[in-house]
Amino acid sequence: MKLEYTGSEQVPLGKPDVWSFINDPQKVASCLPDVQQVTVHDDKNFDAVVSIGLGPVRGKFKFKITLEPQAGGDRMNVRINGGGFGSVVDLLAGADLIDNGDSTTTLDWDGSATMRGPIATVGGRVLDAQAQKLISGTFANVKTRMAGA
Template identity: 35%
Template sequence: MHFDGTFSIRAPRKDVFDVLIDPKQISRCMPDLQKLDVKSKEEFTAVVRAGVSFIKGDFTLNFRLVESEPPTHAKLVARGSGIGSAVDLETTIDLSDSGDGGTLMKWQAEAKVGGRIASVGQRLLSSQAQKIITQLFECLRDKFGTGS
């Protein structure tokens, strides 16, 4: 499943970038965060409660920052499992100046979900994943107070 979006943020690129690579800040935008374990600047584990329809449960997601070119580009990959399912997530973020002192953030996410959730919740999966991922990025945007 592929998702992407673009929005502008009224904050300088560097500030935006620092938030994006800070596990504590990102994890606060994750839906129903149960637990966060920051191992290093590049690695953290988050336990989130998620699901589709009646199949809900905890997912343990191991995040790794695999590409970081401050303050323009970052790539974060996550692999996780829970409730008989597996999730592979790859997100890329590219920042550029929006011209008015703000930042234009272009994001894309490639998600692969397997196991029970994918199989049982197939019809709802894509919209549910879209919802979670979009919320996450909107939350990040809102951290800067404004945006469009």
């Protein structure tokens, strides 16, 4: 099962501040919805345990997450691999940073997820909604956390 998403968030900070925030694994990890535990390994890699609810089934997914800043400071990619419930998730999300010229930055984001295993087989719309929540919720949380900074 392959899922794709796009969206946009306007952040009330200049591009250098946004770039600094999204290059900090601890700050990025704090933006994951329903995060239970984070282990930062270095300046680009961390693990996260996230609570997932798929209909009446609740559990935890464990993810290995890698920040992949692109040269020039205009795009950040985030690679997420892991799973739970006997299923595997491979997710690539990214955001283009656009300086709006008024001390705000737009994050034009996209994400695609591939899921394999029992959850992908039976999850259908519920799984699609959960993946959408994870991706869009993370970027919305980035905006909220930076606005409060």
